Amino acid sequence: MSREGSLDAPTRHPIDWQNPEFYDLENLDAELRRVFDICHGCRRCFNLCESFPRLFDLIDESESGELDTVSSDDFAPVVEACTLCDMCFMTKCPYVPPHEFNLDFPHLMLRARAAEAKAKGGFPFVQSQLAQMDRNGKMAEKIAPLANWGSKRGNGLTRPVLEKAAGIDARADLPKFAGETFTRRARKDDAAGLINVNREAPAFGRKAAIYATCFVNYNNPGVGAAARKVLAHNGVESIVAYPGCCGMPHLESGNIEKVADNAKKVAAAMKEHIEAGYDIVTLTASCGLMLKFEWPLILPGNEDVKRLSEAVFDIDEYIVDIAKKEGLTPGLQSVEGGVSAHLACHARAQNMGPKSVEMMRLIPDTKIDVVERCSGHGGTFGVMKETYDLAMKVGKTAARNVKKGENKYVTSDCPLAAKHLVHEIESMNGEAEAPALPTAQHPVEIIARAYGLIE
Template identity: 40%
Template sequence: VDQCYMCDLCYMTKCPYTPPHEWNLDFPHTMLRAKAIKFKKGDVGAAEKFLASTDVHGQFAGIPIVVQAVNAINKTKVARSVMESVAGVDKDAWLPELATKRFRSAAPEAKATTVKDGEKTPGKVAIFSTCYINYNEPGIGLDLLKILDHNEIPYVIVEKEQCCGMPKLELGDLDSVEKSKEANIPVLVKYAKDGFAILSAVPSCSLMFKQEIPLMFPDDADTQLVKEHLWDPFEYFMARKRDGLLKTEFPQKLGNVSYQIPCHGRVQNIGRKTEEMLKMVPDTTINTIERCSGHAGTFGVKKATHQTAMKIGKPVFKAMATMKDGSPPDVISSDCPLGGHHIAQGFEVNGLGAPELQHPLSLVAKAYGLK
């Protein structure tokens, strides 16, 4: 149970006892049940609870001087040793920096939401920022907005939001997941009822609204409606392309790109949509790896599991280090921002070179000539 980090892939691709088998086994959620029992019994420590409270430590983001001080301190050996002994964060694990300006503050004003006649896919978008994009890497969210603007797709930023609840779900803290749901669903359902496509740039956050929360609240009509209107960004872009509404001229090539499909992207059953869009860019070669990086949220940074996470990811690091023709990649990329940094660290630890790390949305923005 402690080694399960809820990737869900056993249910999707490995386990032979899933429906229509008579045993009807959902192994990941059997593990979730065990985690919930463990949490209820009080067997989850305060350090783990704090590590999963992304809205708490993210509050420092965007505060002048404080951000720079926190980021600088977190890089020192002394601070990392203290964090390892007190909070259980491995001193060698990569940790995200806090952003000097939050995404929700840095985002341009919302575009007018006038929908063109004849559009099949939703012609307007509501952005669910996610904790990571808002507090740590707002540039990814800003690149998404540039792509939407370039394709003349009006957008708004969701009025208010809390953490989707995924870190709490991994702990078995289902009461906190319900609190997140009660905060987010009433806000998001308004956009769903108004015909918005709701986009989240982090696969785990999308999965919460597409799968986990709907499974927990199957009879909640608002939750099910949000599920129907929640899109992965590249799932949305490829739907727009099928409807002839996506611009497909890319003036900037990307070179050799090694791209990893994260587990929580695969579980959404949307196909290789990111790969499809990246392959549209001229003079660009994509080396796609469909295997778990091992990061798995807090699993990848905890002292008890960091080395295991690196071991799980080692086949991915090696596969991404060489293109099909034997040449090294210019860029490595993953839809999961945390997984991407974990892979970059794997390259460094295993002496596989130091290619540039870019999120797929940033790569597409570059290919469009927007950065």
């Protein structure tokens, strides 16, 4: 007799992506129907994202009101709406392993995308090109001002062309490229002796290799610079390492093989730092999730991947660890204006607690308002024409909560999520009303500001 739900801690099975049955469409359809029928009977997840309302509407509007009269051809919109945020698996579903029903909805959506691409002979072209983060970043670095002009929202010359040719919604706010990468900047800072480790700090002796992440490296090196300053102020020697992208953009489209290639490359390169006694610190929640959890499920037999997964901290998690074990360097001052702290889904999915909030609450006399709802961004999900409106719909509640807080800053462990929330608020305000928008920040930038390390 099956149990009605489970109180056991969720566990995940390795992704069986190298098994030919993984891509068998008939086998996949049977599993989709098995899982969808269980979801239909439960419906706890109805308010998490658009996948579930789409599924339940399909069933409710069918001839029988049950899954048996829903055509498998109608499943595509359900799969499309999943952002792989993992919130259903981690926070809602009572039937995840070790329950005998064995549900893993996000990884089933991943399988569906992988199988569809296999059947069609390739992955969606535009998403595949956008996912080439290192190639795109290296190209854009050389022409950053031109690239940023062309991608600027409101550019009536380029954005309509980009929408028509590439399917990138003209209304979407695209990330800007830095003229100098974080890795290049770090090398210059080290050569000039600008990173001075505080030998009097309680945590002096720690060593951290910062995994730059593609977004920080190419788009927002200021986050990395702030992290290095905070770590140095707290006695932590740091180096910057970036062997390549974690592959999350490829995972979104179901290209698991490409993710595995990236994982092997990065894990092999980071091995020397682990052996030299460095903790590995990542600067965005999505990358932390990939290195800690997704990579070991994709390559369960790879020792480099396993060892890396056990050595990785998110930057907020790492600073909180210092605070608890050695204590932070004194001198944190209040941050005026308050902070709306968005909890990124990929941080929540790591099941480590709200570390960004825990870290920022170490700052005295500072207003911190927590926002837990999804921002709706989801990587390319928030910029593509076919999903932009849906992304804005999903993120509306979180944006309203940020707006209601009337704080000067909005932070997120996912920098793109913070930017998306600002864009949502700007869209809500409209042309006639123009109150000051919150400034999007990474939580570590708030700590750096509280220490007086950045302005």
